[in-house]
Amino acid sequence: QVQLVESGGGAGQAGDSLRLSCAASGRTFSIARMGWFRQAPGKEREFVAGGRWSGRIAYYAESVKARFTISRHNAENTVYLQMDALKPEDTAVYYCAADSMSSNSYSDSRTYRYWGQGTQVTVSS
Secondary structure, three states: OEEEEEEOOEEEEOOOOEEEEEEEEEOHHHOOEEEEEEEOOOOOOEEEEEEEOOOOOEEEOOOOOOOEEEEEEHHHOEEEEEEOOOOHHHOEEEEEEEEOOOOOOOOOHHHOOEEOOOEEEEEEO
């Protein structure tokens, strides 16, 4: 089993930056890929960014490309989502997800087995 715990959410204004963390524990050696998703009130969960657990390959949704960046602290089994130039439409609960199966389906939430509890990000105009 793998446990994921997100942190770093909060409130900010348009143009601000926030960094989310996703700390993995348990059988972290089995993780092959991870992803960040978000869900705004009344909307479906959507893909934000994801890639291989190693962090060497990452993909981004068009809406966040060039503003959000994934990185990983190997020794701490923590993945970060650096969010710059935040917009009000980035307001959502952000979730990190992980799975043991190697796949190119980084953006499909149905392919992830492990999920964190979510952290709220609120951006005001």
